[in-house]
Amino acid sequence: MYIGADYYPEHWPRNRWETDARLMKKAGFNVVRLAEFSWVMLEPEEGRFEFDWLDDAINVLGRQGISVILGTPTAVMPAWLARKYPNALAVQNTGQRIVWGLRKNNCFTNGAYRLLSERITRAMAGHYHNNPRVIGWQTDNEINGPHCYCDTCRAEWQDWLRARYGSLQTLNQAWGTHFWGHFYQTWGEIQTPTHEHHNPSACLDWRRFNSWLNIRFQHEQVVVLRSLCPRHFITHNFMAFGTTQTNPHDLAMDLDVAAWDNYPVWADPEIKYGAACGADLVRSLKKKNFWIMEQTAGGGGWDVLNRNPRPGEIRNIALQQVAHGADAMVWFRWRTCTAGREQYWHGILGHDGKPGRRYRECTATARDLHKLAPLLANTTLKPKVAIVYDQDSRWAFETQRSYKNNEVPAAIRRYYDAFFRAGINVDIIRPSDPLTGYKIIVAPELFVLPDATASKLCDFVRAGGVLLTDLRTGVMTETCLAHTHTLPGLLTDMLGITIEEYEGLNGDKQTYPLAGTDAFPGTFTSTLYADWIKPGQAEVLARYDAWHLKSHAALTRHRHGKGTGYYLGTIAAEPAFYDALIKAVLDSAKLKPVLAPPPGIEITLREGASRKLLFIINHLEQAVTMKVPAGNVELLSGRRTGPSLTLDRYGAAVIRLK
Numbered sequence: 001m002y003i004g005a006d007y008y009p010e011h012w013p014r015n016r017w018e019t020d021a022r023l024m025k026k027a028g029f030n031v032v033r034l035a036e037f038s039w040v041m042l043e044p045e046e047g048r049f050e051f052d053w054l055d056d057a058i059n060v061l062g063r064q065g066i067s068v069i070l071g072t073p074t075a076v077m078p079a080w081l082a083r084k085y086p087n088a089l090a091v092q093n094t095g096q097r098i099v100w101g102l103r104k105n106n107c108f109t110n111g112a113y114r115l116l117s118e119r120i121t122r123a124m125a126g127h128y129h130n131n132p133r134v135i136g137w138q139t140d141n142e143i144n145g146p147h148c149y150c151d152t153c154r155a156e157w158q159d160w161l162r163a164r165y166g167s168l169q170t171l172n173q174a175w176g177t178h179f180w181g182h183f184y185q186t187w188g189e190i191q192t193p194t195h196e197h198h199n200p201s202a203c204l205d206w207r208r209f210n211s212w213l214n215i216r217f218q219h220e221q222v223v224v225l226r227s228l229c230p231r232h233f234i235t236h237n238f239m240a241f242g243t244t245q246t247n248p249h250d251l252a253m254d255l256d257v258a259a260w261d262n263y264p265v266w267a268d269p270e271i272k273y274g275a276a277c278g279a280d281l282v283r284s285l286k287k288k289n290f291w292i293m294e295q296t297a298g299g300g301g302w303d304v305l306n307r308n309p310r311p312g313e314i315r316n317i318a319l320q321q322v323a324h325g326a327d328a329m330v331w332f333r334w335r336t337c338t339a340g341r342e343q344y345w346h347g348i349l350g351h352d353g354k355p356g357r358r359y360r361e362c363t364a365t366a367r368d369l370h371k372l373a374p375l376l377a378n379t380t381l382k383p384k385v386a387i388v389y390d391q392d393s394r395w396a397f398e399t400q401r402s403y404k405n406n407e408v409p410a411a412i413r414r415y416y417d418a419f420f421r422a423g424i425n426v427d428i429i430r431p432s433d434p435l436t437g438y439k440i441i442v443a444p445e446l447f448v449l450p451d452a453t454a455s456k457l458c459d460f461v462r463a464g465g466v467l468l469t470d471l472r473t474g475v476m477t478e479t480c481l482a483h484t485h486t487l488p489g490l491l492t493d494m495l496g497i498t499i500e501e502y503e504g505l506n507g508d509k510q511t512y513p514l515a516g517t518d519a520f521p522g523t524f525t526s527t528l529y530a531d532w533i534k535p536g537q538a539e540v541l542a543r544y545d546a547w548h549l550k551s552h553a554a555l556t557r558h559r560h561g562k563g564t565g566y567y568l569g570t571i572a573a574e575p576a577f578y579d580a581l582i583k584a585v586l587d588s589a590k591l592k593p594v595l596a597p598p599p600g601i602e603i604t605l606r607e608g609a610s611r612k613l614l615f616i617i618n619h620l621e622q623a624v625t626m627k628v629p630a631g632n633v634e635l636l637s638g639r640r641t642g643p644s645l646t647l648d649r650y651g652a653a654v655i656r657l658k
């Protein structure tokens with residue numbers, strides 16, 4: 001198993017490298033990621049390359065048995081590049097060029113930037129393809145834009161639209177340019193949508209186009225790496241749901257393995273739902289296990305400091321990811337940098353470079369992971385539940401939220417967290433992924449719903465699947481025109497409902513009491529949005545308790561073919577509502593967790609190679625005693641399980657099921 005750190009030898013005097021490498025080895029590390037921000041050190045002036053320092057660092061590390069992943073260093077362009085080719089810097093929507101000095105300042109259509117990025121990639125690949133220490137590549141770093149509004153981007157945008165729509169007549173129709181008299185008569189008239197109130201169809205395509213630019217940029221590097229380094233793997237460090245600039249499923253297509261950067265103490269959650277959900281997305285990108293390329297090793301912050309991981313929490317964070325399918329663990333960063341914007345972003349070592357508490361915890365965690373590694377081999381999660389994440393819908397909501405603060409990842413989390421609490425593992429798939437093998441599909445806020453996807457969801461239910469979908473689903477066509485059918489459009493027969501009216505609700509002032517029926521007992525609160533559902537054929541599970549909505553439903557269920565379709569037309573304030581709903585959905589699918597976890601405990605199952613490994617993670621700062629399957633081996637302690645098990649605060653257990 002690869003375990004290690006993100007290391008920046010160029011930040012430290014050479015006479016320190018040996019100490020670092022020895023400390024890494026002592027910690028059980030066998031990999032580092034290097035160089036993803038080192039373009040100017042590798043190419044100090046255009047066309048002159050200097051690899052000696054990096055060769056030396058790789059040699060020092062190599063002597064301690066440490067392998068290397070190299071980042072293509074294009075996330076920060078050298079100052080000389082920006083000076084020599086100023087158009088390489090992106091133009092903001094105000095028309096002003098970005099001032100060089102951060103990261104990701106580049107325009108993705110600028111010829112100089114693309115050629116130079118390809119050239120540094122080629123130079124590095126040529127230099128390192130035979131280096132026995134180098135095992136793989138990370139493309140760029142957290143690829144995520146920016147949107148650029150320069151002239152070449154505009155020209156490419158027009159070309160992209162021409163390729164997509166073929167004729168202006170088709171584009172005018174697809175965008176509905178009759179509105180406000182925005183009809184285009186030449187391709188050259190098409191503007192980049194600089195304002196959030198530009199035509200929503202144009203805004204959605206603009207986001208698709210920008211995602212495509214990012215993917216093309218990565219592809220140009222991948223082509224070089226594949227041809228020069230056929231033995232190396234190629235990965236990229238995703239931000240899971242943390243950026244909307246690039247469709248992650250598309251970006252992953254060119255890669256061998258997906259990786260991600262996990263910083264869960266940032267938002268200080270008690271229970272790390274977000275880290276679990278991010279991991280499930282990243283695992284689902286390639287439908288296989290993934291790497292952690294940056295794992296929280298200390299408190300972060302670019303201005304104020306975040307909290308420090310508590311004793312035991314570094315291990316908890318790492319094991320949670322392994323429980324979700326991580327097969328490698330790289331902590332960010334080895335040593336806290338004394339300079340620059342990330343002086344506060346704490347690594348395993350502090351500014352002083354002395355191995356302390358965090359080093360000891362990483363060492364102990366590495367020991368656990370090496371111990372588990374042989375049994376983890378060829379195991380992964382095999383969920384029977386998938387949540388659909390639709391990037392198009394997320395983008396479309398960016399120009400028309402529909403209700404206050406609407407965010408697709410938050411919509412996903414309403415259900416995701418309830419599955420987590422129920423001890424049920426999920427995949428996070430894209431709408432075009434196959435649905436075979438799943439018993440339950442949850443499709444939150446599929447705002448942009450092409451007919452083909454709608455039909456696929458109906459087929460899934462007809463064949464015996466359980467579908468749960470909700471508000472704003474099926475509102476828009478693929479080009480962000482409102483469908484003209486009565487909602488929920490093609491899903492009507494399957495869900496057994498119609499929705500003629502709906503509304504946004506304004507914060508705390510406007511809510512409805514939400515009353516469950518006998519089949520779904522309880523009272524809750526409906527917030528932010530309400531579909532006025534006409535139940536038709538469907539069974540009503542909850543209603544709005546409001547004088548004008550007595551005959552309407554808020555939550556329905558409908559048997560269709562061999563399966564069941566659930567529809568929720570609102571957002572409940574109470575997590576308990578979602579727990580009850582997910583319980584009902586699980587019952588409909590006759591699906592049970594391996595083990596029902598007590599509050600604060602997370603359960604996942606890695607299986608394969610005739611092994612079943614049950615991960616139990618305690619997210620609480622207190623010990624928890626719970627029932628477990630007796631007579632199995634707990635792999636971290638090597639002890640046989642009795643009928644119950646006590647997990648320390650932040651503790652974990654990995655039970656090999658018989």
Ligand code: GLA
Pocket residue numbers: 141142261294300332342345
């Ligand atoms: C991201 C980047 C890192 C670093 C960390 C901490 O994940 O990939 O280079 O900037 O955030 O800020």
Ligand code: ZN
Pocket residue numbers: 090091107108109110148149150151152153154
């Ligand atoms: Zn540009």
